[in-house]
Amino acid sequence: MSPAIQNQSSSFAMAIALLRRDLLLVYRRRSDSVTVLVFFSIVVSLFPLGVGADPTMLRLIGGGVVWVAALLSAMLSLPRLFSSDFADGTLEQLVLSPQPLALTVGIKCLAHWLATGIPLALMAPLLGLQFGLDSDALWVLSLGVLMGTPILSLIGAVGTALTLGLRGGNLLVALLVLPLNIPVLILGAGAVDAAQSGLGAGAHLSLLGALLIMTLIGAPFAAASALRISLD
Amino acid sequence: MPKGTDLLQLNKLACVKGERLLFSGLSCEIPSGSLVRVTGANGAGKTSLLRMIAGLSEPAAGEIVWKSQNTRLSRSEFLQDILYLGHASAIKDELLPAENLMANCTIQGEAFSAPEVHAVLEELGMGERLDVESLSLSAGQRRRIALARVWLTHRPLWLLDEPFNALDVKSVEQLCLQISYHVGEGGICLYTTHQPVDIVSNRQLTIPLDAFCQPAKAQSDPSVLNGLIL
Amino acid sequence: MQVNWFKYAAPANFFPLAGKIYPWFYVFAALLAVAGMYIGFFVAPTDFQQGEAYRIIFIHVPAAWMSMFLYLVMAFYASLGFIFNTRLSSMMARAIAPTGAMFTFLALWTGSMWGRPMWGAYWVWDARLTSELILFFLYIGFMALQAAIDDPRRGDKAGGVLALVGAINVPIIYFSVKWWNTLHQGSSINLTRAPSMASIMLWGMLLMALSFWMYSIAVILSRVQCVIAERERRAAWLQHIEPHTT
Amino acid sequence: MHWNSLEAFFAMGGYAFFVWSSLGVTLIAMVLEIWILQSQRKQLKLPRSTVSQDHGNV
Numbered sequence: 001m002s003p004a005i006q007n008q009s010s011s012f013a014m015a016i017a018l019l020r021r022d023l024l025l026v027y028r029r030r031s032d033s034v035t036v037l038v039f040f041s042i043v044v045s046l047f048p049l050g051v052g053a054d055p056t057m058l059r060l061i062g063g064g065v066v067w068v069a070a071l072l073s074a075m076l077s078l079p080r081l082f083s084s085d086f087a088d089g090t091l092e093q094l095v096l097s098p099q100p101l102a103l104t105v106g107i108k109c110l111a112h113w114l115a116t117g118i119p120l121a122l123m124a125p126l127l128g129l130q131f132g133l134d135s136d137a138l139w140v141l142s143l144g145v146l147m148g149t150p151i152l153s154l155i156g157a158v159g160t161a162l163t164l165g166l167r168g169g170n171l172l173v174a175l176l177v178l179p180l181n182i183p184v185l186i187l188g189a190g191a192v193d194a195a196q197s198g199l200g201a202g203a204h205l206s207l208l209g210a211l212l213i214m215t216l217i218g219a220p221f222a223a224a225s226a227l228r229i230s231l232d
Numbered sequence: 233m234p235k236g237t238d239l240l241q242l243n244k245l246a247c248v249k250g251e252r253l254l255f256s257g258l259s260c261e262i263p264s265g266s267l268v269r270v271t272g273a274n275g276a277g278k279t280s281l282l283r284m285i286a287g288l289s290e291p292a293a294g295e296i297v298w299k300s301q302n303t304r305l306s307r308s309e310f311l312q313d314i315l316y317l318g319h320a321s322a323i324k325d326e327l328l329p330a331e332n333l334m335a336n337c338t339i340q341g342e343a344f345s346a347p348e349v350h351a352v353l354e355e356l357g358m359g360e361r362l363d364v365e366s367l368s369l370s371a372g373q374r375r376r377i378a379l380a381r382v383w384l385t386h387r388p389l390w391l392l393d394e395p396f397n398a399l400d401v402k403s404v405e406q407l408c409l410q411i412s413y414h415v416g417e418g419g420i421c422l423y424t425t426h427q428p429v430d431i432v433s434n435r436q437l438t439i440p441l442d443a444f445c446q447p448a449k450a451q452s453d454p455s456v457l458n459g460l461i462l
Numbered sequence: 463m464q465v466n467w468f469k470y471a472a473p474a475n476f477f478p479l480a481g482k483i484y485p486w487f488y489v490f491a492a493l494l495a496v497a498g499m500y501i502g503f504f505v506a507p508t509d510f511q512q513g514e515a516y517r518i519i520f521i522h523v524p525a526a527w528m529s530m531f532l533y534l535v536m537a538f539y540a541s542l543g544f545i546f547n548t549r550l551s552s553m554m555a556r557a558i559a560p561t562g563a564m565f566t567f568l569a570l571w572t573g574s575m576w577g578r579p580m581w582g583a584y585w586v587w588d589a590r591l592t593s594e595l596i597l598f599f600l601y602i603g604f605m606a607l608q609a610a611i612d613d614p615r616r617g618d619k620a621g622g623v624l625a626l627v628g629a630i631n632v633p634i635i636y637f638s639v640k641w642w643n644t645l646h647q648g649s650s651i652n653l654t655r656a657p658s659m660a661s662i663m664l665w666g667m668l669l670m671a672l673s674f675w676m677y678s679i680a681v682i683l684s685r686v687q688c689v690i691a692e693r694e695r696r697a698a699w700l701q702h703i704e705p706h707t708t
Numbered sequence: 709m710h711w712n713s714l715e716a717f718f719a720m721g722g723y724a725f726f727v728w729s730s731l732g733v734t735l736i737a738m739v740l741e742i743w744i745l746q747s748q749r750k751q752l753k754l755p756r757s758t759v760s761q762d763h764g765n766v
Contacts, residue, residue: 008312008341008342008343009338009341009342009343013338013343014338014339014341017334017335017338017339017343018335018339020335021324021327021331021335021339024326024327024331025324025326025327028326028327029326088320088321088322088323088324088325089318089319089320089321089322089323090322090324090336092288092316092318092320092322093316093322093336093339093340094339095288096286096287096288096311096314096316096340097311097339097340097341098308098311098312098340098341099308099341100308155627158623158624158627162607162620162623162624163607163610166610166611167610168610169610172606172607172610175599175602175603175606176603176606176607176624178599179596179599179600179603179628179631179635180627180628180631180635182596182635182638182639183631183634183635183638186638186639186641186642187638190641190642190645193645194645211634218627218630219627222623222626222627225544225623226620226623229616229619229620229623230616230620231288231289232288232289232290232615232616232619248615249613250612250613250614250615251614251693251696251697481754503717504711508721513721513722513723514720514721514722514723514727515720515721515723515726515727517720517727518726518727518730521730521731521734522730525734560741561741564737564738564741567737568733568734568737571730571733572730572733572734575726575727575729575730576726576730578726579723579726677738681741681742681745684745684749685745685748687749687754688745688748688749688752688754691752691754692752695752
């Protein structure tokens with residue numbers, strides 16, 4: 001057996017190495033994740049300043065406000081997905097990795113979700129308290145954000161892959177991706193609303209789950225072909 | 233080390249960038265053990281050709297055959313046989329040199345143990361810089377981290393895009409020796425460079441891209457223009 | 463006489479064909495529009511409930527139909543061009559986008575003009591109007607992406623991916639907005655129960671829809687000629703300045 | 709003929725502004741689009757008339 005085969009790292013090892021490197025990078029660039037969370041809390045606390053502090057009204061708009069802020073924060077952190085790799089040439093090596101590109105994109109989105117999605121989901125209930133949401137509404141809010149942010153990362157991956165290297169790219173990504181994230185916003189905010197009005201958020205969260213599965217199946221392939229197009 | 237039967241065939245390759253027809257009708261056979269230099273003016277498509285062979289960009293026409301299989305069909309097998317180094321050295325600023333190298337190799341499908349990696353880095357004169365984040369390394373040092381894979385890999389086909397950039401004289405020598413060793417063992421190396429280098433090899437080839445780029449012919453024969461660009 | 467239709471797939475052959483037939487579609491559009499407007503404004507009776515204001519549906523509904531229809535046709539051409547690498551279909555997608563965006567804008571404008579007399583508000587967060595607004599953003603996104611990419615080949619393929627992803631999302635967006643609308647609004651304002659559809663009104667709307675369709679075909683064929691000519695000019699011009707080094 | 713007089717037709721049952729503005733905007737949008745297209749064609753020196761296309765092949 002020629003030595004070339006002996007050093008062959010299995011597909012699993014490739015995936016783990018990529019995930020490990022990305023999480024190591026997230027750890028080394030901790031300040032980026034903190035800025036996303038700070039942005040999230042600033043945007044949320046702007047609303048009471050804007051619309052007034054009447055508690056009943058705040059309770060009504062609480063879920064929607066936190067969700068819109070979560071959407072914008074996820075949008076803010078999208079460039080970290082591919083743009084830094086594109087700039088320093090790592091993305092080319094990623095595309096030349098023997099493992100399927102859709103899997104590579106999926107792992108990048110997983111790393112991005114771990115770095116931004118989970119912190120947003122943990123932070124959301126804290127900010128929900130500012131709006132006087134009761135405990136089960138906060139629970140549904142956090143669960144919704146936890147399930148919604150992977151969808152934002154996956155659709156964001158398609159957006160950033162399409163606009164790699166373009167001038168004014170970040171603004172363009174928001175223009176491309178926000179309309180596609182509207183169902184996530186409606187279902188997420190609707191879940192909190194339903195939990196508050198006692199209807200129970202089961203329907204909304206299960207639909208959000210269905211949307212997550214659908215996006216998990218489709219988006220990596222779309223992002224992979226978008227990457228190939230951009231690097232052509 | 234690479235087997236003696238590997239053969240790289242380029243059949244009537246054509247490359248279009250935006251609306252410009254860079255080259256067309258590029259055909260040649262590269263048997264194992266050959267050292268191929270791609271020459272041409274700036275913008276003649278040297279980098280495009282290497283990227284096209286690696287599979288990063290799609291040829292406007294023609295095909296690339298490796299071990300008698302079209303590389304676009306047997307993509308993952310082909311990718312396990314090539315080592316592509318582009319202009320950018322794919323180094324993450326926040327990672328240590330060894331971390332960068334280990335991650336890049338494993339992601340490319342070739343895992344190496346830490347001692348092997350450290351040994352190669354020391355050999356390339358990076359010994360005392362191992363615990364420093366790549367951010368504070370010079371361009372030449374970063375280039376050496378990227379090139380360290382050349383000493384580690386067992387892969388037969390190398391595609392090196394201007395590997396000698398930003399390297400000092402000693403590193404250039406080391407790289408030339410390593411390439412001639414690789415080619416001597418039956419490997420194939422396609423490379424581009426702007427500085428004169430002497431790499432010892434018994435089968436030297438050059439691909440002069442300017443010869444395959446005839447704007448007049450493309451212009452007079454609209455079908456070429458139509459088929460490829462419009 | 464067996465016509466080889468595929469020869470029209472090449473832009474150079476399609477160019478003269480488009481040039482020959484697009485003026486005729488302007489004529490058809492004008493004739494149908496006259497017939498449709500005549501029925502809509504002179505033959506159709508006054509609606510007992512909304513008075514004369516309902517006549518706006520003879521513009522609003524055909525425009526809304528066209529905006530959605532053109533998006534699907536654009537997505538079809540864009541993904542065709544992306545999958546089979548046929549440049550002419552990507553050029554058609556480029557030509558369709560502006561007309562589709564215009565019809566979406568018209569649907570939104572006439573929708574709000576109709577909303578004001580009927581519900582007292584220029585903008586009503588009705589499910590269909592909101593989905594129309596989102597469709598407008600999708601059109602703008604498609605055109606912005608293609609404008610931002612200089613290399614036409616990459617622009618075509620990127621547009622293909624975006625249009626495909628967008629087309630898959632349009633039903634999802636529509637149903638989530640519809641669900642969102644019934645939850646918040648309740649059924650007090652219900653646009654779905656259109657005014658009692660006397661058959662004469664239906665005819666008016668169908669004629670106007672056909673007229674808009676003819677108009678779209680004419681504009682799109684004319685614009686695709688511009689796209690082909692512009693690309694051909696750049697290609698031909700660029701070849702002349704090849705770097706003659708050796 | 710549904711309308712008994714010209715004024716009634718233009719008054720459109722009191723909704724003149726809404727009906728005629730939406731009609732007007734539609735007309736303006738279409739004319740504008742055609743005008744932009746024709747200026748593009750002029751700039752690209754494409755034939756405007758319906759006379760047969762003897763445009764030289766590429």
